[in-house]
Amino acid sequence: MKTHTDYLYLNTKNKKEIVNITGEVAEIVGKSGVKEGFVHVSAMHITAAIFINDEEPGIKRDFLEWAEKLAPFNPNYHHHQTGESNGDAHLKSILFHHEVTIPITKGKLDFGPWQQVFYGEFDGQRKKRVVVKVLGE
Amino acid sequence: MKTHTDYLYLNTKNKKEIVNITGEVAEIVGKSGVKEGFVHVSAMHITAAIFINDEEPGIKRDFLEWAEKLAPFNPNYHHHQTGESNGDAHLKSILFHHEVTIPITKGKLDFGPWQQVFYGEFDGQRKKRVVVKVLGE
């Protein structure tokens, strides 16, 4: 059994942004030498998400608009009594989920034809971190 | 450490349908010979989901109606500028999540009394694939 741990650092230009991290994750899997196993990818922040979907600019805009519809900015969240103003970003993180596990088969991400892995930033413009952990043989 | 990889193929009669795949997943775990570990089940498509809940026809109808309420069909998604019309299915896939990991204990799915694993199809009537990967000993 082998394990390999790596971290990605992101600092998005926009407050809310969807970033394709498939290349970085595949590269870490390559470095790990694992041919059969899992790679787990988690946002280490409570206002961000990791999810799998399609690299298509329109659907990425739809994701951000849908997130705003279901988990809107609202000055009145209880969380804001702490002085924060990012309650909506916590809810968006829950909606999109903060982690994925991806099977590794024959040394590759075992993805369908359109699957890509994304970092969803909902409270950006500052340094954030993602853990990428590989386990297998 | 052992790993075992298998695929399920689904082609639903309806555009939107919830299919219980617990038997198929349990059979693959049996074939793998793994007694202690994890089985990971992922839809390999960006318009489908894998989730765990209850085998009860009423709640399955509720799931489809709830999905339609929170992620409705809408001709105006940006994604549709590509010629597609399934933007809602992408959103439904995010809402239900496309993957689960299930612990294997003493050779069995370590489930509570009512838990079953489901494939949620949101853009069906065509061949789709699910990866089932077992890792353990």
Place this chain on the structure above:
Amino acid sequence: MKTHTDYLYLNTKNKKEIVNITGEVAEIVGKSGVKEGFVHVSAMHITAAIFINDEEPGIKRDFLEWAEKLAPFNPNYHHHQTGESNGDAHLKSILFHHEVTIPITKGKLDFGPWQQVFYGEFDGQRKKRVVVKVLGE
């Protein structure tokens, strides 16, 4: 490769409640002796969730209010034709997801500064169970 399996038992005072289980999960990881690997935490019930976010009382109230907004109590769910009245709790379980996987690095939960793991109860006041399974070396 080592595996270690444990269970948490919860019986919340309130019908809906969010319980921080980070200490219990970290203790099980410690007992397992695993230094590099994963711990998987799943609710074994279809009306509960496991998720990662922030230990802040305001955001926990926001989570429960948001769950009620997106997956409200409603006497008319199809599921209620079975005699049940907890259809909303099934939907809330889907919304928050019933499981997390947490990387273990150098014997610790590999968390960002604010991450904590929570049990989300949506149909409580009775005994519930959570499986915690550690795999690694």
